[in-house]
Amino acid sequence: MNTRFLRTFCTVADRGSLAAAARHLGLANASVAEQIRALEAELNTALVVRRGQGVALTDAGQAVLGAARQIVVQADHLRHLAQARRLTGRLRVGAISTALIAMMPAALRTLSQQHPDIEIKVVPGTSAGLLQMLETGEIDCALAVRPPFRLPKSLSWRLVRDEPLVMIAPSTTERQPIGAMLAGAPFIRMDRNAWTGQLVSRFLHDRRITVRELFELDAPETIVILVAEGVGVSLLPDWGITPPVGRDIHMVPIPDPKYARAVGVFGSRGPAATLIDVFASAVEETAGAS
Known part of the structure; x- marks a missing residue:
């Protein structure tokens, strides 16, 4: 039985239409x-039926879907076993924007030197979005923020580093205690729905600091630029923050480690585990060096 056809069948089941499966x-x-x-002819039964603009699985399709997924996973596992000594294969890696800047370039350079036969596809995204892509099998692992909830057992987690929370302000801002600086200037907030934004909200709540919000956005690099331009102040994890060329910022660390952001590698437990471990080691090595 052709495992490629089984993989296509599983993708059709996941995507809900032939067109969506084809794009994926x-x-x-x-x-x-x-x-x-061809798969239906080999099994001598219909597996899908058209429904509106998409397709639905027949009773037979539902019956064989689980076994089809297992066969696909085992086929991938055999492929990785055969390549284990020379570590070849394709790894789909998600990464948050700050990790793309601060950690990924050095990690990819290390991988290219140590394991040149591993093909890496990098997918940018938010931590929550990348976790969802992991659960649906669109990527194999992600360099992202640890969520404020328990991970599903199907995923592994490996801490790379903790990024301390810092207050950033324009370089011309008068030096005062952190609470006074945050309350006294317009505040540029990380999206409170983002996991990093939740960390910021918890700090403000715990310290009973009331801020005058000006903007709210899930774009930390843009926030740094706005602060450097003198627009306001903010709280961000220090991923290796640098101001724009020709500008400067005032940066004050929050010494309490409970407000640090944990960044690490999520991985799917499966045939790509060896490649994920190699990638995580490269990130850990280069992040530690930086």
């Missing part, structure tokens, strides 16, 4: 339809 797999719609027909 990088195939023509006709190729996906042909593979499904």
Whole structure:
């Protein structure tokens, strides 16, 4: 039985339409339809039926889906076992924006030197979005912020580093206690729905600091630019913050480690585990060096 056809069938089941599966797999719609027909002919039963603009699984399709997924996973596992000595393969890695700047370049350089046969595809995103992509199998691992809830057992976690919370202010701001500086100037807030934003909100709540909010956005690099331009002050994790060229900022660390942001590698427990471990080691090595 062709495992490629089984993989296509599983993708159709996940995506809900032939067209969506084709886009995800990088195939023509006709190729996906042909593979499904070939699989149905081999099993002598219909697996999908059209429903509106998409497709639904038949009773037979539902019955074989679980076994099909297991076969695909085992096929991937065999491939990785065969390549274990020379560590070749493709790894789909998600990363938050600050990690793309601060950690990924050095880690990718290390990987290219130590394991040149590993192909890496990097996908940017938010921590929450990358976790969702991991759970749906769109990526294999992610360099992101640890969530404020328990991870599912299907995922592994490896801490890379803790990033302390810091207050940043324009360089011309008069030096005062942190609470007074935060309350006395317009505040540029990390999106409170983001995991980093929740950390900031907890600090403000615990210290009973009332701020005058000016902007709220999930874009820490943009916040640094706004602060450097003199627009306001902010609280951010220190991922290696640097002001724009020609500008300066005042940065005051928050000494309490309970407000530090934990950044690490999420990984799916499966056939790509060895490659994920190699990637996590490269990130850990280069992050520690920096």
